[in-house]
Amino acid sequence: MRVMRENVIICFLARAGWADAARAPMGADWSTRRYERLTRPDGAKAILMDAAGDGAGQVPPFVRLCGLLRAMDLSAPLIFAEDQGQGLLLLEDFGDDSFALLLDRGDDPWPLYCRATDVLSHLHKRFDPGTAPDIQRYDLTLFTQQVALFGDAYLDAAATPLSPAGRRALDDAWTMVLTQVLGIVPDSLLLRDYHPGNLMALRDRAGVRACGLLDVQDGGIGPISYDLLSLLQDARRDVPDEIQSAMIDRYLSAMPGLSQGAFLASYAVMGAMRHARILGRVAQLAAGGGKARQLAFLSRVWGQFRRAIAHPLLSPIQSFTDQHLPPDGAVPHILGQ
Template sequence: MRDDMVRRSDVIDSFLADAGWAIAARVPMGADWSTRRYERLTAPDGTRAILMDAAGEGAAQVPPFIRICGLLRDAGLSAPDLFAQAPPQGLLLLEDFGDDSFAALLERGDDPWPLYAVATDVLAHLHDRFDPASAPDLPCYGLPLFTAQVALFADAYMEAADRPLAAAGRAALDAAWVAVLEPVLDSVPVSLLLRDYHPGNLMWLPGRPGVRACGLLDVQDGGIGPVSYDLLSLLQDARRDVPDTIQATMIDRYLLARPGVRREAFLASYAVMGAMRHARILGRVAQLAAGGGKARQLAFLSRVWRQFRGAIAHPLLAPLQSFMDEHLPPDGAVAHILGR
């Protein structure tokens, strides 16, 4: 393991030397939920950049990240410029957007309304300007991909809840997902879906005008999918409670900016996308719990279960609500999973 670390360090040193950043000061910035690791670099003249180190299998995410950033910049939005890249080695040198993530500002107590407003406007702007036909090779967030993602709930979450599903139960849950997903997938327009659109991945750039004041990070999982998904991701965040008044106002703000989107269809799609996203996160956190996961991530479990139950209360999601009522206690076995 130590030899691998030494070799990786040599690869990074060579990459930085080729990019002209060999003598820059380097400060670790930690990792995210993935295997990616980040460092802030400061050159002698004060210029800064971010090193993204996606080692091993993580290198496969570098080309999609480059591609999606380019599409976002083409749409007039703020995705980081690339100063240097070595995709086969999983290395990128990125524009530094600073430290003011929307999450940090919210935790500091800043007014949430302007932050959620510009983040909502970014989505309306993107959905108005991006033509899905211009990127036919991007992943399609449709029925096969969505049902594959919620399989983690059926496997990891039900196992962690001590309610493992037999073949018949698993088939019933799969059928319930298909029953609720199919009616909404063609009911709203599709556009560029960023997937992890939440305050931790949005950066405040006050020197830029309009929607460009919102910097966009962690976009490598982008694809083509329903326009409701990213607004749901923003407003029903696993990491924080968003007041109902903000949620309702931002939905209205988005729909006002995009009068061609039917409100009833959008709200139905929003509920189904919420159920699907929350179920995937529940499965992922249950995986972490089974492996002795981090307390910071396990702390999301109760909130996400509440969000999931709220989503499946929509009449369109009755098949899922019936399944959950039959197979899980009202608290979703959260206390059991957390070992309480």
């Protein structure tokens, strides 16, 4: 099967004029996509994205979202060649300097978080959801479907599986909470996985264009609070409280007329929902023998979730959680400690 896929890739690269390029594998993400860096003899570089099988369905939205972002003067990769049916793209190479790499090596975090926050305010002031009716909507139905992973996977992994009545109670609690906040802040283009690992430092560009945007294929229309929450309450790293507070203030200052109270309420609920979904996903990985790097997120995300559900709007989720899980979230049990 792999040999057949390799032949498809070789033919694709030949059609694109990159048959003579050296190919080097790059790190994989949590999906089934693979990436390679290509270097031609003349020094030109590109990234091959290989989304085989069911992953090919993510290619058209990726191409669409990249085009929308570039039209708003933001740095999403140019598409040099594509075969959407085969799940193959040849992309602009943004280099290796992700914000995550720079933070890990000890660079000053403030300029990076300021730039990432400014990208969001730039985007949210310029994007009109009415101009993109074909993009998926992160609405009550989609959000409740995604957060279902918490009840399906996390509670099972914690050895507290839900009865049918318990599952209905959890669904009702999320519906009650989400209904209160959906619509209280504007919708815009939601990138969904907006964190330092998907943001690239582009030193030959200025302003918001100096931030390259990757992994946008799951984007859609949703509350403007979501991506700032994703940035500042990152599953992969601890963001200092002073940076979180300063970036929220920076964003609100750039968005005149936006209600601070409404934004913070939406921010809290989006956070609880995102953290719950990630808890479910990491529990799935733990059950399947996931990698230590991914399982290491569990304790941090549990703490983020507990802090989020302390918001008064999330009292139904807090009550449910207190009833069904111990204070430590059964994290040691899930990790087999």
